[in-house]
Amino acid sequence: MPDTARLLPLAVAVPLLGSVLLAVAGHRLPRLGTDVLAAFCAAASLGCLVLLWVRTGDGRAVSWVGGWGPPGGAPARGAQSVGIVLVADRLGLGLALLAAALVLAVVAYAWRYFEEPVGGHAGVFPALLLLFHAGMCGFALTGDLFDAFVFFELMGACAYALTGYRIEDPRPLHGALTFGIVNSLAAYASLLGIGLLYARTGQLGLAQLGQALDTRPPDLLVVCAFVLVLAGPLVKAAAAPFHFWLPDAHAVAPSPVCMLLSGVMVELGVYGVARIYWVVFAGPGGIPHPAFRSVLLVLGTLTALLGAVMCWQQRHLKRLLAFSTVGHVGLFLVGVALLDPAALAGTAVYVASHAGAKAALFGLCGLLLDRYGSVDEHGLHGRARELVLPGLLFAVGGFALAGLPPFGTGLGKALGEEAAGRQLPFLLPALYVLVSAVTGGAVLRAALRVFAGAGPAPVDRPGEPETSGEGEEPEVRGPGRRLPVPLVAVPAVLLLCSLLVGCVPAVGARLAEAARLFTDRAGYLAAAYQAPPAPAAPVPPAGWTAAGVLLGLLSAALATGLALLAVHPLHRGLGAALNRRLVLPLRRLHSGLLGDYVTWLVVGLAGLLVAFAAQR
Amino acid sequence: MSVFPYLMAGWILLVGIYGLATSRNLIQAVGCLSVAQSATYVLLLAVGYRRGATAPVFSDLPVGAPVVDPVVQALALTDVVVGATVTAVLLALVIQLRKRHGTVDPERLTGLRG
Numbered sequence: 001m002p003d004t005a006r007l008l009p010l011a012v013a014v015p016l017l018g019s020v021l022l023a024v025a026g027h028r029l030p031r032l033g034t035d036v037l038a039a040f041c042a043a044a045s046l047g048c049l050v051l052l053w054v055r056t057g058d059g060r061a062v063s064w065v066g067g068w069g070p071p072g073g074a075p076a077r078g079a080q081s082v083g084i085v086l087v088a089d090r091l092g093l094g095l096a097l098l099a100a101a102l103v104l105a106v107v108a109y110a111w112r113y114f115e116e117p118v119g120g121h122a123g124v125f126p127a128l129l130l131l132f133h134a135g136m137c138g139f140a141l142t143g144d145l146f147d148a149f150v151f152f153e154l155m156g157a158c159a160y161a162l163t164g165y166r167i168e169d170p171r172p173l174h175g176a177l178t179f180g181i182v183n184s185l186a187a188y189a190s191l192l193g194i195g196l197l198y199a200r201t202g203q204l205g206l207a208q209l210g211q212a213l214d215t216r217p218p219d220l221l222v223v224c225a226f227v228l229v230l231a232g233p234l235v236k237a238a239a240a241p242f243h244f245w246l247p248d249a250h251a252v253a254p255s256p257v258c259m260l261l262s263g264v265m266v267e268l269g270v271y272g273v274a275r276i277y278w279v280v281f282a283g284p285g286g287i288p289h290p291a292f293r294s295v296l297l298v299l300g301t302l303t304a305l306l307g308a309v310m311c312w313q314q315r316h317l318k319r320l321l322a323f324s325t326v327g328h329v330g331l332f333l334v335g336v337a338l339l340d341p342a343a344l345a346g347t348a349v350y351v352a353s354h355a356g357a358k359a360a361l362f363g364l365c366g367l368l369l370d371r372y373g374s375v376d377e378h379g380l381h382g383r384a385r386e387l388v389l390p391g392l393l394f395a396v397g398g399f400a401l402a403g404l405p406p407f408g409t410g411l412g413k414a415l416g417e418e419a420a421g422r423q424l425p426f427l428l429p430a431l432y433v434l435v436s437a438v439t440g441g442a443v444l445r446a447a448l449r450v451f452a453g454a455g456p457a458p459v460d461r462p463g464e465p466e467t468s469g470e471g472e473e474p475e476v477r478g479p480g481r482r483l484p485v486p487l488v489a490v491p492a493v494l495l496l497c498s499l500l501v502g503c504v505p506a507v508g509a510r511l512a513e514a515a516r517l518f519t520d521r522a523g524y525l526a527a528a529y530q531a532p533p534a535p536a537a538p539v540p541p542a543g544w545t546a547a548g549v550l551l552g553l554l555s556a557a558l559a560t561g562l563a564l565l566a567v568h569p570l571h572r573g574l575g576a577a578l579n580r581r582l583v584l585p586l587r588r589l590h591s592g593l594l595g596d597y598v599t600w601l602v603v604g605l606a607g608l609l610v611a612f613a614a615q616r
Numbered sequence: 617m618s619v620f621p622y623l624m625a626g627w628i629l630l631v632g633i634y635g636l637a638t639s640r641n642l643i644q645a646v647g648c649l650s651v652a653q654s655a656t657y658v659l660l661l662a663v664g665y666r667r668g669a670t671a672p673v674f675s676d677l678p679v680g681a682p683v684v685d686p687v688v689q690a691l692a693l694t695d696v697v698v699g700a701t702v703t704a705v706l707l708a709l710v711i712q713l714r715k716r717h718g719t720v721d722p723e724r725l726t727g728l729r730g
Binding site: 082146149150153156157160161164167168170171173174175176177178180181184185188189191192195196198199204247248251252313314464465466467587588590591592593594595598599602 | 625629633636637638639642645646649652653655656659660663687688691694695698701702705706709710712713716717722723725726727728729730
């Protein structure tokens with residue numbers, strides 16, 4: 001058995017090797033061969049990560065790759081290190097595990113999803129998936145800021161290629177280009193920030209940077225570097241006003257890819273923000289806690305509200321789910337912004353469970369695309385009545401998004417609400433309830449219309465900017481074929497996992513320990529130097545409370561009410577003025593134009609810079 | 617160390633972003649992205665520069681000779697590789713767009729709105 005430090009690079013290397021194998025030998029293998037090879041590599045990486053999770057326990061595993069450790073093995077503090085360090089604690093490992101599990105689910109889901117690839121292109125899709133997986137694992141496990149940038153771009157480049165995988169249709173290419181240019185520009189901003197930090201400290205490791213910054217009071221250079229470094233993760237996390245690329249990319253990417261993008265990649269952006277702040281900038285030489293808290297709270301609240309409002313407006317089902325991801329990411333950002341282990345534990349539970357529910361919903365959209373060649377709520381009205389089980393699963397997914405107990409989303413929401421209520425009573429818990437109710441309600445509304453044919457057929461609103469889901473290229477030909485089993489089975493299993501996150505108390509308890517460890521900055525700095533760990537703070541609670549259950553039931557009831565109201569003929573004309581005054585301008589902002597999105601990116605960064613510099 | 621290279625890096629970044637925001641041709645937009653990225657090369661090399669020092673190739677240097685910081689050079693090289701990959705992927709997408717749909721003007725891609 002290899003020791004723990006050796007396992008750590010293996011978790012990244014196995015999918016990397018697998019992707020190279022598939023890219024080189026994929027076209028010589030039969031289709032079954034490429035699928036089995038991809039599944040084997042994903043499973044091997046998953047096994048590696050599970051072993052690491054068990055071995056790491058409530059602590060950290062550190063690995064200097066290739067033995068290029070700091071000079072002397074037990075280095076003096078502040079000595080410069082040029083090696084590549086991987087530092088795993090259970091929150092990072094948990095995200096890597098989530099990515100590995102979702103990749104495995106996607107490989108199973110895509111078993112017969114695409115047409116038989118021709119010529120030298122066989123094996124390209126699973127190879128890209130594994131490369132994407134390697135990038136995500138690396139980003140979650142790295143302890144070095146520059147490597148974080150490299151892994152960030154690795155997962156980015158794979159995600160752009162996967163988004164534009166179906167080149168027959170103009171919209172995937174458009175979405176992939178917007179996604180690629182906006183994300184890469186933000187990544188280069190991050191690299192500028194890394195350069196500034198290196199100029200100041202001569203370090204690149206997260207722990208080393210944190211220690212070096214703490215030796216002198218912060219100045220404007222540190223604030224600039226902080227905002228620039230955060231640009232990449234914030235754009236990846238789709239915080240408003242950096243979120244514009246997300247609905248465009250998620251609406252058009254192949255459904256199996258959406259499962260990964262929405263399920264784990266976007267959340268890795270939130271993780272990046274939290275990790276970089278806690279390790280590098282949370283000390284006396286960085287950004288003061290109140291400044292970070294207030295700015296990120298505003299950012300998270302804006303993102304959550306905008307996601308919820310825009311989610312309700314959509315008729316393109318995948319775009320609807322994409323905006324619901326924006327709404328939930330807003331809540332995750334609020335959870336991170338509170339700088340409280342309890343809120344972080346809630347966010348971790350929320351992320352794990354949200355990934356299952358959201359991936360299942362995207363999977364079911366893929367099924368609709370497979371059967372009807374459309375994901376348009378209006379066009380599909382009542383057409384999917386024959387799909388009873390998928391319809392039920394879609395509705396269950398809607399309830400999961402709304403945070404119905406005992407789903408893990410409900411538990412995460414309850415924990416987040418409780419911690420947020422201590423900071424800002426009523427307002428923040430109300431935000432949690434509202435956003436989950438509206439996003440869940442939008443999904444339930446779509447389920448009622450598409451799978452049950454409820455209410456009158458919705459009328460088109462000409463003149464409004466909107467994306468219809470009609471005229472999509474089906475991702476497979478031959479609508480007469482039988483429904484492939486994985487298209488229903490994989491979403492069902494994912495929903496079950498989402499349920500189990502809330503039902504098995506051990507999951508919450510482990511994630512609460514992980515959150516406690518994550519917020520223990522001194523311990524992280526010590527671990528990177530192989531010093532004994534500092535004594536730890538108490539583990540936050542991570543169980544159900546009566547208030548949490550009631551709030552979960554409340555948002556589920558609200559979601560049901562909203563969905564029923566939306567399909568009821570009475571509501572026509574209700575709120576039309578509100579719609580014209582407030583919502584329509586908001587929808588016009590989502591113009592689909594690259595230039596607008598780049599401008600918003602710059603405006604957002606300038607705003608953040610002013611906000612942080614003013615509170616220095 | 618003069619402040620001029622740092623101002624230059626900022627200027628290159630702004631020029632690239634301006635090009636991206638106003639571009640009517642996607643090939644030009646990908647080029648502008650590369651221009652914006654060049655700002656990172658200039659900044660990294662400026663960070664590691666030492667006056668009177670030589671390249672950090674130690675085989676033919678006397679011991680103790682001043683060299684520029686080799687770490688930033690490694691970073692810049694990695695950065696070039698990353699940039700080349702991303703540019704290649706994006707240009708491939710643009711080529712497909714031109715082939716299948718006969719346009720490289722972002723303003724004519726109006727399928728995704730609201």
